[in-house]
Amino acid sequence: MTRERWAKAVWIATALWVCVMVGSLRYGWLDRFFFDTSQAQVQGIDFFPVERGWLNLVDGRSEFDTFHSTYGPHATWLLYHPALAVVVGPLLMAFSPWTAYGAWTGIALVMMAVAAWLVMRTGTDPLRRALVALLMMGSFPTFLMLHVGNVQALLVLAVVLVLAAFISIQQEGSTRRNQAMLLAGLLMSLLSKPVVLVMLPLLVLLPETRRTALKALGIYIVVSLLFLVVPGLNPEAISWTQRGELATHPAIVTQTMNVYTNGFVVTPPMKDNSIHWLAMLGLADYRFLHIDVYSLPVLMDGWLRVHTPDALYRIPGVLLLGLTVLVGFMREKRDRLEAALMTLMAASLLAFLSYGLVWEYHFTAVMPLAGIFLMRGAMGRFERAVVAMGVVVWLPSLYVLMAGKDLSLLSVQTMLHAERVVPVVVIFCLLVYRAARIALVSKGGLRFVAASSE
Numbered sequence: 001m002t003r004e005r006w007a008k009a010v011w012i013a014t015a016l017w018v019c020v021m022v023g024s025l026r027y028g029w030l031d032r033f034f035f036d037t038s039q040a041q042v043q044g045i046d047f048f049p050v051e052r053g054w055l056n057l058v059d060g061r062s063e064f065d066t067f068h069s070t071y072g073p074h075a076t077w078l079l080y081h082p083a084l085a086v087v088v089g090p091l092l093m094a095f096s097p098w099t100a101y102g103a104w105t106g107i108a109l110v111m112m113a114v115a116a117w118l119v120m121r122t123g124t125d126p127l128r129r130a131l132v133a134l135l136m137m138g139s140f141p142t143f144l145m146l147h148v149g150n151v152q153a154l155l156v157l158a159v160v161l162v163l164a165a166f167i168s169i170q171q172e173g174s175t176r177r178n179q180a181m182l183l184a185g186l187l188m189s190l191l192s193k194p195v196v197l198v199m200l201p202l203l204v205l206l207p208e209t210r211r212t213a214l215k216a217l218g219i220y221i222v223v224s225l226l227f228l229v230v231p232g233l234n235p236e237a238i239s240w241t242q243r244g245e246l247a248t249h250p251a252i253v254t255q256t257m258n259v260y261t262n263g264f265v266v267t268p269p270m271k272d273n274s275i276h277w278l279a280m281l282g283l284a285d286y287r288f289l290h291i292d293v294y295s296l297p298v299l300m301d302g303w304l305r306v307h308t309p310d311a312l313y314r315i316p317g318v319l320l321l322g323l324t325v326l327v328g329f330m331r332e333k334r335d336r337l338e339a340a341l342m343t344l345m346a347a348s349l350l351a352f353l354s355y356g357l358v359w360e361y362h363f364t365a366v367m368p369l370a371g372i373f374l375m376r377g378a379m380g381r382f383e384r385a386v387v388a389m390g391v392v393v394w395l396p397s398l399y400v401l402m403a404g405k406d407l408s409l410l411s412v413q414t415m416l417h418a419e420r421v422v423p424v425v426v427i428f429c430l431l432v433y434r435a436a437r438i439a440l441v442s443k444g445g446l447r448f449v450a451a452s453s454e
Contacts, residue, residue: 003127010130014138018109021143025105033396034144034360035291038403041074044101047149048072050080051100054089062236062271067264072097077259077266080151082227082234082273083191088151105146108153112137112364115153115160119368122167123375132371136364139394145361152361155193159348160368161185162196166344167372169208170337179212186216191223194280195365198320198347205328206340227273236271243274246282253282260288285310286356291399291407291416295351295358296425299417302410316353316428320346323435332444339442342435345369349431352424363420366393369427385430389423 001009024030031037052071053063061068063085066078078085092100116136120129136142136156145152165181172178186203189196203213227233246253246269256262257270257278269275287301300308323343330336348365352358370390373383397419405412439446 003125007126007130010127010134014130014134017134017138021138021146022105022109024143025147030140030143032403033140033400034147035399035403035407036144036360037147039407040292042148044072044098044149045074045076046151047101047104048097049075049078050085050088050151051092051097053078053082053085054093057085057089057233057235060235062234062266062273064273064275065236065266065271067266072101077264079276079279080193081191081224081276083223084151086233087191101149104149108146108149108151109137111153111157112142115157115368116371118160118164119371119375122164122372123377125375128374132374135371135374135390135394136367139364139367140396141361141363141393142367145364148359148361150359150361151192152364155189155195156364156368158185158188158192159195159365161188162199163341163344163348163368163372166209166337166341170334170341174208179209182209182212183216186213187219190216190220195348195351198317198350199344201321202324202327202340202343202347205324206336208337224277234273236268238269238272238274242269243272243278246274246278250278250282253278254286258283258286260286283357284355285313288357289410289413291413292359293357294360294363294417294420295356296353296421297356298358299414299421302414302417305410313354316350319432320350323432323439326439326446327435329447330439330442330444331447332442335438335442335444339435339438342431342438345372346428346431346435349424349428352421353428360397360420363393363424366390366424366427369431370394382430382434386427389427392423393420 020029025043028037036042048071049066052066052069052075055069055071056063056065063082064078066075069075092103095103113133116133119136120132123129161181162185165178165185168175168178168181182203186196186200200213200217203209204217228237231237246257257267257275259266285297287297287307289298289302297308297313300312320343323346327336327339327343330339348369352362367390370387370393373379373386376383379387397416399416402412402416407413
């Protein structure tokens, strides 16, 4: 068959598979593939706290006082940027909780489709475009994201907007359209799950993105301050002195403001909007050895049977910081932008390697990277390796074969965690290596090296 006919077949298969995924949310056809769907009652558990946050604000309470509200049958503790509940919450309040969850599922699928379309636009091959749609909309992590109702689709779209805008800058130069895409992606992430924070230093260093990155940072700071100082947006605020004390003593946050260790009790300091940032500091190193947690720190702790040093997981961040400086000082524009793209993609994976709490649905963030390399023209060993690792993450985990075993055994958990985490570690290392190699062999050299030799 021609590539066009193969592409049509893949599109049909993708549409049918997405219908199966959506149907399974109601009828449980895919429940056997996940711990969350077969042994836990967590459907919609990450969606309901967003609505609870909005209801709490309307009632004059903290949006982070999640368990005070009875909206929906269950909820995790709200920990997104406080602006998210104000933006998303009112949209679906006219519906009953389960109807609102269904509507959010549709919205999440649309966001994933838009993200896939943005990736598809970076190339022209019809078959590869169809495969990108299958990668991003049909992965098993995507199904789990829909099941729990997490806002992860918003983050996937945000990161894709940033990367697609950057690729457009590579191909076309800076335009109003790609700068608008970049700004939208940065703000969507910063005001929900701020994964792009680690991208900002590089984006500020690069002349092609500096103005937009600074604009996004300025808007983020202003909006965040409003959510700290306006009483109606932060009705149960603590003082700036208390915030400073907690920010400089993250161990206090870890010990007293962790719902996983304090019985899901939301204490008064946890009701202040600053908890969004304090938790990022205080809970980064918290390890929850559970079959459902898929971070590199948890994988290593479970494998070695010890609490591995926290400093070990600072290394990926240090590598990215060094790479950011290296790329930022490159002279040759084409090489600089290519190395920067590799660095930005690596930065989007940092949480998997450095943060303690990572859930299986988070791996939806790997699919856009595989899709971007799939859409590139010539695929060498590097591109094929990234795509192959993405396919491994796309597939169902070994849980379907091990559900009958004792899931509390660290040996079982380690095997399941490795299947998800190791491919991401491989992709991260490949991206860092490619970026560093481009920077070091670029014919234009580095500005500070040239300056020091003159």
